[in-house]
Amino acid sequence: MTVSAAVKTSDSRERVLDAAEKLFMERGYASVTMRDIANLLGVRQAALYYHAPQGKEQLFREVVDRFMQRQQQGLEDVIAAAPSHLEHQLTAVMRWLVTQSPVDMIRMLRSDASHISESYAAELLRKVDQSMMRPLITVVLAAQERGEIRPLDPHVMVGMLLAVINWIKYFDSSQAISVSTDDMIHDIIGVVLHGVVNR
């Protein structure tokens, strides 16, 4: 048997999820219509129901699950590949994150989740925590144990890093600023590690 035939979950289905991911992550659940997704794919709206028989909500859930799984794997990979030194690990993480679909987690938790169901917000928060925050918190805690950095609730630091990613991407896409993405990452990590104060 061929390898590809055994592994693949149908190519066109992946393409549907790709299109849905791009739009859902960028504009949010309510802003994106099934017609938007279909138009991006160059098919009719009804064709989406072959791939997602339970409709828009199923599509969103699968997009989120796949996205979070990919984030966790990607983060763990780049962290493992970097030297055990906070600066290198954070740089690797930030460089990986800016290459991914922009994910506005606050919007997902505060707005998107409310369109799915009451309990989905909690489930989503668990996924976000597990996939995106946990790997970074592990890195910060390890650096604390190595004595590289002072003790401090790692949530605060990780929140700062994740929050600023979307600004980097926005500055980059809107050309509202003349600094390159790599320079911004470098500056941000410089601030987080050593602060801005002259000494």
Added chain:
Amino acid sequence: MTVSAAVKTSDSRERVLDAAEKLFMERGYASVTMRDIANLLGVRQAALYYHAPQGKEQLFREVVDRFMQRQQQGLEDVIAAAPSHLEHQLTAVMRWLVTQSPVDMIRMLRSDASHISESYAAELLRKVDQSMMRPLITVVLAAQERGEIRPLDPHVMVGMLLAVINWIKYFDSSQAISVSTDDMIHDIIGVVLHGVVNR
């Protein structure tokens, strides 16, 4: 003539804008329906068209304009009231910002703006820059000129501070973390000023 009669632009109109602001800022343009706003006010949906004859889009634009104007005034006031020292000024700014409606500027620029018109994104970016970024950038530049901090593109630092505000509010409202809002602000400013590295 009475003072209040001369100044007020109708009380009920303000209440409409308050309700619209609360919902638009929290969930975004597409997620909020005219019925949601009317329900929050305890009136019927059609009643909103007395206050905003041009409908939902007008309501959103006026909410944004009023919000940005209030932000700019508030920021300038707390900055002016604080000593000319970066730590005090940033603390005052952060404490003010966490008391305001959560504003997801990235969502506004990337998602909400697309429902209004092509050109509104640029207009919105100008408002955000003028009202929220500019006052903070001024503070950072002044600290640089006083020699308090090293030179660095102020956009990066200001972006970090604005980005992390929503995480503070989210952590606070979801009780996902056991640190108080004031402690988080203190820690964040500590990180930005002095970094996390032991020395």
Added chain:
DNA sequence: GTCTATAGTTCGATAGAC
């Protein structure tokens, strides 16, 4: 200033041909 009633539009979803 707010109401009821409703027109017009858009959306999510289903049925059935190919």
Added chain:
DNA sequence: GTCTATCGAACTATAGAC
């Protein structure tokens, strides 16, 4: 796997009574 056609629901907006 994708299409056309269409239904019912939800939404924005308007008309006119009070």
